[in-house]
Amino acid sequence: MTTIASTPAQTTGRPAVPDLLLDRLREHAQATPDALACAFVAEDSPEGTEEEQLTYATLDREVGAVAAGLRAAGLKTGDRALLLLPEGADFVRGFLGCMRAGVIPVPAYPPLPVQSRQRVETLRSIVADCRPRAVVHSASDADVEAIQGVAPELADVVWRRPSEMLGETPDPAADHPAGADDVAFLQYTSGSTSAPKGVVVTHGALAHNLAMIGASFGLEEVPRFVSWLPLFHDMGLIGNLLHPLWAGGSSVLMTPMTFLKRPARWLRAIARYRAHVAGGPNFCFDLCVGRVRDSDIEGLDFSHWKIAFNGAEPVRPATLDAFTRRFSAYGFNPAAWWPCYGLAEATLLVTAVDARQVPNRLTLDKDAFQQDLIIPVEGAADGAADTTTLISCGAPLLDRTVLIADPETGVPTPPGRVGEIWVGGPLLPIGYWGNERATEETFRAIPAEGPQVPHMRTGDLGFLHDGELYVTGRCKDLIIVGGRNHYPQDIESTVEESHDAIRKGCVAAFAVDDGGEERVVVVVGAGQGAVGPGEEAGAKRAAIVRAAGVAVAADHGVALHDVVVVGPNAVPKTSSGKLRRAACRTSYLAGEYAPDARNGQKAQTAHTEES
Template sequence: MTSTVPTPTQTSVPPLLLDRLRDHARASPDALACAFVAEDSADGAEEEQLTYASLDREVRAVATGLRAHLAPGDRVLLLLPEGADFVRGFLGCMRAGVIPVPAYPPLPVQSRQRVETLRSIVADCQPRAVLSSASDEDVEAICGVAPDLADLVWRRPAELLELTPDPAADHPATADGVAFLQYTSGSTSAPKGVVVTHGAIAHNLAMIAAGFDLDEPPRMVSWLPLFHDMGLIGNLLYPLWAGGSSVLMTPMTFLKRPARWLRAISRHRAHVAGGPNFGFDLCVRRVRDREIEGIDLSGWRSAFNGAEPVRAATLDAFAERFAAYGFDPRAWWPCYGLAEATLLVTSVDPRLAPRRLTVDRDAFQQDLVIPVEVTAEAAAPADDITTLVSCGTAKLDRTVLIVDPETGGPTPPGRVGEIWIGGPLLPVGYWDNERATEETFRAVPTEGPQLPYMRSGDLGFLHDGELYVTGRCKDLLIVGGRNHYPQDIEATIEESHEAIRKSCVAAFAVDDGGEERVVVVAGAGQGAVGPGENAAAKRAEIVKAAAVAVAAEHGIQLHDVAMVGPNAVPKTSSGKLRRAACRSSYLAGEYAPSTPTEQTAHTEES
């Protein structure tokens, strides 16, 4: 069985995050810990700053307020916007020994997706308190749609900051103690909370530090949401652990005007910044020269790219577009990770350009890896080849195995399989979900080291010791760096228009050569299928309703909605959707073209 590193050995636990924060506050009290960019800032100017001394004091004040009502181990739901209150609240919970549970605030409460997700998280982790900066009116509205929250202890960080820190509220962290619950982007009916320990955080932060291999504390600029692992651990906790600084802006600040991110990187001379592949694409498409006049990106040493497939075309386009502003393509740092592994699993060598591998496309579609040497003199046709970007290797005794997902046995060289992850100090499982924990975190291969591994659900292969990620075992969609379950999108579409038949909607992803796009095949009645102007008008009406509903509920844009008769949606004999068969039929052109959704969904400018 192939592995990136030898069988894991006993690894010592790196210094814990809370211990490092206290050390930094004592050694460098006036050093910048984190800053927050104003929503309307054009050049990344910050509206609020926290030094290590002020952060330490405020975190201990929050911990004091929480311990007045809670005991160590109690769960606290964080319904806080990205910003200083989130940082204070999250770290204050950890300092008090209570378990923070970051969750997206369900505002507006008309969003069924957000409300159902929140209610499922509450039912799963049974919090005793809520930290929120929402107004009284918004709190009342939230409790109206999520009544289980009404009887909990509600506190605002601003109120807790007025308290005098009590040393007795400081609960010592241990390596095997639960630090927080990271809920994955899953089905609204059964979300799963990854149990992340203090030791798992410390080990992953040490992996990140080893991967970046910086010779000074990191300076980072991020727009990634703090409710998810890459934003929280990679862009907030890592620089705090390493004694560096992070400048944070909200995702919406970036999405509305991507140039703000680049200007902030220049303004703060950031060493490290990055995000999902789509973010770099957005910069290429949306940033205008007049918006970035005078910026200097030459200090950008690590441009990490992860959370969704890393595309060679994106790396090339971004490097070419911003070369005139000092961006060095040697800064690219593709990586692979997921919440179930805390965050980072593999990364490239920062001293070398990321490796690329060109393979035969027809073979690759059958999960066979056949390298193709492409030279200027004898270039293969573009339709016959696929170029993949390496996500590097694991570090600090982390292991990666490529396994047949059906048998649990080793995959032969040159074949794609499921990525299994092993080694020390991984998260211990899902909160109060023994069945899912056993399936995901305790997999044992049929050959090789009989040690428990974590099943990622992702597909990939190893070539010359480096990991190439190729897709997902299941139907999970990744759009804009976030995971989406197709059944959630399908449910939204079913409710968007009365002509759409229940259980006759299939959502899947297609690759247009630049990024993944979401396509839906929907079975419909009421005269929506067939020739004629009336049917065409009906289809346009349904497509618009579906696109608007999905944009509002999930924050993504549909690439296409193909309308078919209800009986044309492929299913198994037991009535289950056959999404893979549906996707194949769509790609084969078996469904009639329908009205494009580009103008009906929320556009990038909205």
């Protein structure tokens, strides 16, 4: 039998479950009651100043009050409470109050405005799946009525605001003594490739992942975080709120819209609070390079920034280099780069680089890589012709393991081959809520060869080199043309650079079957007057189509079947900013991007045929 591509556990034996989050919170409230737990940045603050703070003592008291309020409302252990709360203090109180009461919190994106079909459909899917007994919210009475109007199944459940429960007297009898095997919360997947499914995260799995994050950071200081990531998503919730609380640190939080409107606010907050940890998906660093002016960052100091994590989407070497060039004069250290890999089905973190070193890069022969073969090219610079450069996402730790397997057969792949990433080891989430079939397929996969140990299938592609994981894409997104593999993010990156009107992170590439073979389609989000009526806009769209086609043909040897130019907001994404390629492909095949598909759409699109 061939040697399989897998990582060994770094320790032996079944590890003890680390201290649970609720226990750690109580300890911090007693040991450091006046220490800052959370601060919340005012949305209109150009300097990133906070509008509210919670110390550990205040947080402990308010969490107890919410737990008592939920119990008084009739909720019992194991009931689900849907959290429709924006990023802020109410979210923290509501989430932790549910956990303390033994009620299972279910974070979800508030579907406001209710005219958003995608948000409403996602909410109704989650409601049908988890059947909540209550909604914890901070909406106005009018918004509550609007939500119940589009989601009538929520009309008869308990609706409570955290602010209304703060007057309750914390009652130890309302506290549920959580065990490691108890359900802590349901983390619904982003829906980037399918309908959302509720990952069942136990208190033990959460504690183990929080300990993994702490071990991988290796910080000597009590950690300080600054984050803009949504709290109903696993990276924002676990990585940027719960981990700092578990570690006794602090998190300064702002809304995603605060960051997206002015990325400089995030950078200014990082400097103001002297954060050790701040990061996000790759696109957020591109956004900082492209939209932050010199005057926005004058006098800032990033020398304290020790962990600049980059995950949730492919990590691009060009992004790391551009960000380092732009901000090294302000003290940013390239050793702070911390590429990582994780997903909700693993609680959050799976692998991460050594926080003390600059991440490893691997330059590969492009022709071999398109055939799933890993052949390193020594001495080639990033971006050299006929090569592909990837960034390592590091290695697992604390008994977490990674196996690379053939996605079709389940046979572990030999070294030097791309395959599906399977995750093993103890204290993983136990499955999807109420979905035994999907749980069996995803969380109980048995390799066709080697030790018959259950693994969790990720649906992501990658390979191991020198014990470190390199992520290459998703199984379902892979484009195969002429017998060669093409990763959509590579094509998207080429298209992004082909014309200056194309917005970063707003390009989706996918394949369609014309009855004989796969064809490549690209949907491009563009600005600078490319969207709208008139000859000038039409000429710009035609120029984008030509530039994209030439660039992709030159870099990848692929002829684009169709290029659709739309406004940036017409490219579907998840709430965390990841491209929804499958949804984009579905819309394309349904004719939603066709020039005459809906009123005004002719002014929004341009196709290959037009040029």
